[in-house]
Amino acid sequence: MSKRQLHLGAILTGVGTDQQEWLHPEIPGNASIDIDWYKQQARAAEAARFDFVFIVDSPYITPDSAPHFLNRLEPLTLLSALAGATDKIGLVATLTTSYTEPFNVARQFASLDHISQGRAGWNVVTTGLEGAAGNFGLEQHIDHGERYRRAREHVQVVQGLWDSYEDDAFPRDKAHKQFLDPAKQHRLDHRGEFFSVTGPLNISRSAQGQPVIFQAGISESGRRLAADIAEGIFAGVDNFEDAREYYADIKRRAAEAGRDPALVLLFPGITPIIADTDEQAQALQRQRDGELDLNKALVQLGRPFSYHDFKQYDLDAPFPELGELGSNGYRGHAERIKRVASEQGLTLRETALRFARPFSGFAGSALTVANEIERWFLEGAVDGFNIHVGAPSEFARFTDEVLPILRERGLFRSEYQASTLRGHLGIDVPHNRHSETHAPLRVAS
Template sequence: MTRRLHLNAFLMNTGHHEASWRLPESDPYAHVRLSHYVGLARTAERGTFDSLFLADSPQLWGSVAQRPAGALEPVTLLTALATATEHIGLIATASTSYNSPYNLARRLASLDIISDGRAGWNIVTTAGAEAARNFGIEHEPAHADRYARAAEFLDVALKLWDSWEDDVIVADKAAGVWGDDAKVHPPRHRGTYFGVEGPLNVPRSPQGHPLLVQAGSSEDGKRFAARYAEAVFTAQQTLADAQAFYADLKARTAAEGRDPDHVKVLPGIVPVIGSTEAEARAAEQVLEDHIVYAHGVSRLEGLLHLEPGTLDLDGPLPGDLPPEDAIEGARSRYTLVVELARRERLTVRQLIGRLGGGRGHLTFAGTPEQVADAIETWFTQGAADGFNIMPAVLPSGLDAFVDHVVPLLRARGLLRTAYGPRRTLRERYGLPRPVNQHVARPALV
C-alpha cells in the first residue's frame, strides 16, 4: 500500500499567530462561536484531513490583554462538531494531572460513541504552578511525578475502557435479559495515585478506546510516548532535528515491543501562503508588525523561568540559563526555544517574532508549491508521518491550505483524494482496533 500523509488541523481561535486577532478580517469573538469551529471542521473535512485537534489547559493562559483568551471545553465542543461532520477525527486535549480517570474515560468514550468512532485524546501532564493552584495544590508537581501519575492514569483508563466486552449487550426481550453480567469486568484498581473500582458506566466504544495522542518531547515524554502513544504531535525547527526525533521515537517504540508503524509522528508547521514568495513574506511581516512586544517579553521570561525585567529586547538571551533537567515545566519547549535563539543568534525581539507564529513550531512562508515541497521533503526523508497544520490566521489560512496546497499533495500521490470506506479515526491512521484485555487473543498460526 502506498504510504500516505496524515494531516491534522490544529485549530486555535483566530489562528496560531498571536497577532492574528488584530487583522481587519478577524473576529475577536471567534473562540467562543460554535459556527466558527463548524466552518473550520468542514473545511478540514473538505481537505480530507485525518483529524482536527483542540489544545486546552485547566487555567487561564497568559494575559487577556494579549489575544482572545479562554477556550470552550474541548470534549463539549467536539461533541457538537461530531454532529456537524461525518469523517474527520476529533482530538481533545485533557490533563492527567487535573482530572480523574473515571470521569475522563467516560467523557472520551461518550465522544467516541456519539461520533461513531472518531475520538482521540491528546494526553498532557500540565506544567505550571498557576494550574496547580486552581486545584488546591500550592506547588507544581515535579516533572517525573507528573509522568508517573500520567502512566497510572492511562493504565486505569485502559482498564475502564475494557471493563465492558464488546458483546455484553444481549437485548433478549423474550427472556428479559438486556446484558451479560459475566462480560462486565470492574478494574478494582489500587495504585499509587488512584483507587478506582469501576466498571465504566458506558459500553465499549466503536474504536475500543480513543486514539491516544501525546505531545511531550522531553526524555520522560518520549518514554511515555513509546509505551502508549499512537500519534505524537511534536515541534522541530530543522529537518535534521526532525529526523533525529523520528528515528529515536521509532526505536524506543520497537524497544517497548510495539510496532513502530503504530505510532505516527506529526510535527507542527505554521504555513503562511501567498501566490508568490514575496506575497507570503509580506503577509508574514504584517503579522509580525502587529505583535505587542511587551506581551512577548513577559511570556518568554515565564517560559525561561526568569524574573520580570530580565530580558533586553534588543540583546541576546542570557548566557547562564539553567539546563533542561533543572526545569520542572515544559522542558522540551524550553530547550527548543533556547536552541533556536542560540543557533540563529537571535535577539530577544527577533526570537519573539519567530515564536509569535507558532510558539516554537516550524513557521514557513511561501507559495503553495514551496509549502508542498517542504511537507514532501520531511515526509519522504524520515522526519514525519504527517503534519499538524497550524494556520497562522483562521479561517483564511486553512482555506488557503485546503484550496491550494492539498491539490498539489494529491497530485503527487501523497494525500487521499476522498475518504474511503474506513470510518474510525484509528482506521484513518492505519491502526488496529485494540483487543479487549479480557478476551483471549487468537493464537498465531
C-alpha cells in the same frame, strides 16, 4: 495512491494562541466561544478529507495570556457539538492527567467516542503551567518526574476502564429479558502509586474499540512516555533536521518498547504561508514578523517558564542565565529556547521575537509548500502535519491549492476510506483484554 499516506490534522484555535491573530479581519472577536465558527472550520477540514481536528487546552491563565486562552470553550463539550455537525473527521482534545481523575476522563472520552461513532482522540498532557496547581487545591505544582509517572498510570487506568465490557457484553435479548451478560462485565480493581479505581466503567467500547491516544512530549520524560503509549505524537519542532532527529528517536524508542514504529505517527504543527509566488509569501512573512509586539512576545516567551517576567532584563544583552527555571514547567520547550539562544548567541530581544513567530518553514507558492511537505514526508521527518487554522481564506489556499498537488502525487486521500479515527490513521482496533479468544487485530474502518 502510494502505500504510505500523508496524515493531516487541523488545529482549531478560535482567535489564536499567539497575541496577534485575533486582529485578522476574517476572525470574529468571539471566535473562541462561537460554536458556529468551529462548525464552519471543522466542516471545511472534513470537506478537505483531513484525518482530524484538534482542540488545544490548558488549565491556567494570566491577564497577559494570548486571547484564545483567555476565553474559550471546554474541549470535550465543544467536540461533542462538532460530532453532530460532521460525519467522518476525527475529534481530538487535550486533557491533563495531572489534575483529573481517570474514571471521569475515561467516561468523558468514551462518551465522545460513542456520540461521534468512533472518532475520538485524547491528547495526553501533564500540564507545564505551575500556576495550575492553585486551581485544583494544591499549593505547589506536581514535580516534573512525578507528573510523568502519574500520566503513565493514569492512561493505563483509563485504558483498563475502556475495556470494562467485552464487545458482546450486551445481548439485549428482550425475549429472554437479558440486557447484560454479567460474565462479560469486568471490574478493574486497580491499586497503584497515584490511583485506586474499582470500576467497571458504565459505558461500552465504541466502533473503534478505544479512543486514539496522542501525546506531545519533547523532553526526555516526554519522549519516553510518547514512545510507550502514544499512537499519534504532536511533535514540537521548527526545522527539518530537528524533525528528522525527533522522528528517528521516537521510532527507535517505540521499537525498543515492543511496538510497531509504523503505527506511531508524528505530526509537527505548522502554519503555512501561501501566496501566488515565493517572493510574495516571503514578503508576507516579513510583514507579519515586523508586526510582532515585543512586549507580548516577552509574555509569550515566559509561558514555558511558568510566565517568568522577562521584562526585568536588558533586552539587548545575551539571553539571561536562568538556571533550572522551566525544569518543572514545559521542560522540553524551555530547554529548546535556552539551547537555541545559546547556540545562536541571541539577545533576549532576538530570542523573544524568534519564538513569537509561528514556524515559517512552509512559506511560498502552493507548489513550493507542497514540495516541502513531500520532502519532509518522504525523507523521514514526519508522518503528517497539524495545520493551524486561522483566517478561513488562508486555510482555503492550503486545501484548494496545496492538497490537489499532493493528491496528484498519490500522497493524500481524495475520499475517506473509513468512518473512524483509527480507520483514517490506519491503526488497528485494540483487543479487549478480557476476551477469551484473541483473534488477530482487525483494521479499523
